[in-house]
Amino acid sequence: MWMVIGEQRGTPADPDQRSAQFTHMAEVTRQSPGFVRGWWGADDDDPELSHALVVLDTLDNARALKRMVEANVTGVRLRLMEIGVAVDGAS
Numbered sequence: 144m145w146m147v148i149g150e151q152r153g154t155p156a157d158p159d160q161r162s163a164q165f166t167h168m169a170e171v172t173r174q175s176p177g178f179v180r181g182w183w184g185a186d187d188d189d190p191e192l193s194h195a196l197v198v199l200d201t202l203d204n205a206r207a208l209k210r211m212v213e214a215n216v217t218g219v220r221l222r223l224m225e226i227g228v229a230v231d232g233a234s
Contacts, residue, residue: 144226145205149195177204
């Protein structure tokens, strides 16, 4: 599996606006081929900065999502990471 790690400035300060922005980003992203899971949130140290972590099933699908976001979103920084080990919390 692969993860797209994203960082973008311009996160709304208003919690309702921020939630609406993240919800929209999640709805668009979850339609991507190979989507497995994702997280969106504001940086605790810099609330104007948002982060996204999106897991996809293959490198090709991760690259496709990265290209789509870069073509449609300004000021975003994206990285791809191969997931080498995954660990779940204690049950």
